[in-house]
Amino acid sequence: MDAVIYAGSHRKGGNTDRAAELLARGIREAGGTPVIKTVREAIILPCLACGFCDDASDYEGPERCVLGHNDQAWSLFEPLFTARTVLFASPIYFYHLPSMLKTWIDRGQQFWRAWNDQEPWMADLPARTAHAVLVAGRPSGDKLFEGARLTLSYFVRNFNLTLAEPLGVMGVDHPGDLVRKNGFENEILEMGRRAWTEVS
Ligand SMILES: Cc1cc2nc3c(=O)[nH]c(=O)nc-3n(C[C@H](O)[C@H](O)[C@H](O)COP(=O)(O)O)c2cc1C
Numbered sequence: 001m002d003a004v005i006y007a008g009s010h011r012k013g014g015n016t017d018r019a020a021e022l023l024a025r026g027i028r029e030a031g032g033t034p035v036i037k038t039v040r041e042a043i044i045l046p047c048l049a050c051g052f053c054d055d056a057s058d059y060e061g062p063e064r065c066v067l068g069h070n071d072q073a074w075s076l077f078e079p080l081f082t083a084r085t086v087l088f089a090s091p092i093y094f095y096h097l098p099s100m101l102k103t104w105i106d107r108g109q110q111f112w113r114a115w116n117d118q119e120p121w122m123a124d125l126p127a128r129t130a131h132a133v134l135v136a137g138r139p140s141g142d143k144l145f146e147g148a149r150l151t152l153s154y155f156v157r158n159f160n161l162t163l164a165e166p167l168g169v170m171g172v173d174h175p176g177d178l179v180r181k182n183g184f185e186n187e188i189l190e191m192g193r194r195a196w197t198e199v200s
Contacts, residue, residue, distance in 0.1 A: 002033040003196060004079035008090030008101035010040050015169075015178040019089040019133045019188050026192020027085075034192075037079065042072040044104045053110040056117050064110040073107045080159045085128060085195045088152055092136040096147040105155045115158040125160040131195045132166035133188055137173035144170065167191060 005023050009016035017038075024034040045067050052066035067073070080086060090097055097105070114122045132152055134145045145168040153163035167187060172178050179185065 002083065003027045003035070003085045003087065004083040005034055005036045005087045005089060006076070006101070007036055007038045008040075008088065008098050010098055010100060011091075011175070012040075014091070014175045015135045015172045016089045016091050016133075018178050019135060019169075022185055022188040023087050023089060023131075023133065023192040023195070026189040026194075027196045029189070030193040030196035032085070032196035035079065037076050039076065039101050039104055042076055042104070044073050044076075044100065044107065045071045046103050047106040047109055053113045056113075056119070062114070062119075062121055064114055065107065067107070073104055076104055077108070077111075080156075080161075081125065083128075084199045086130040086156065086159075086161055087192070087195055088130070088132040090132070090134055090148060092134055092144060092148060095141075095144065097151055102151070105151060108155055108158065111158040122158065122160075128159075128161050129195070129198060130156045130161040130163045131191055132163065133169065133191065134166050135169045135172045135178060137171070139171040141170070144168065 005020050007016055007020035020036050024036055027034040048066065050066055053064040090101055096102070111122060134148050136144050138144060145166060149166050156163055169178065169181060169184050172181060
């Protein structure tokens, strides 16, 4: 896999899915092979905050979570280790990421622990850049994207990814609004192309 795009909306066929398709098209146009991972299609159990991942002496390698492979969280995590570039498309729900995407991100606590412990399978990952498109219904708002930006940036950091400044699109509410927003489709396509060419 060359590039992974995580699509975070609970709504099928909405603005986020459109943004994810545009990112994928941009990557393909630049010569990459994108895979879209639609988070709502995966069954993800919430982090239990049980502390199992705190103590590295209990296990070896990347299996630091007590929930193991009981759900599909790992099928979404795997590309973060192997992809050359990582992208997110997500709506804003109550000034933040949607709960299904956030539930999966919380399961990443195990990787924060592993990164902190400088486990070689985390610490030796190559430095890469992550990108994000965030869509929101409100037409304005100073801090509309701030919660999502911070969460994504601290989540991907554990995989040696640095989140570039996200592209925030406001005033996009009903399915199809993104298509009607002048210029943004081209900006998203260009983000996909750039995400690929910057690693080539
Ligand atoms: C539960 C929920 C909460 C939302 N909260 C916000 C919000 O805080 N700010 C905002 O601008 N839009 C908010 N919206 C609107 C969505 O961000 C907007 O409709 C977006 O285009 C949805 O993307 P989608 O078409 O990919 O589902 C919310 C929508 C839902 C369903």
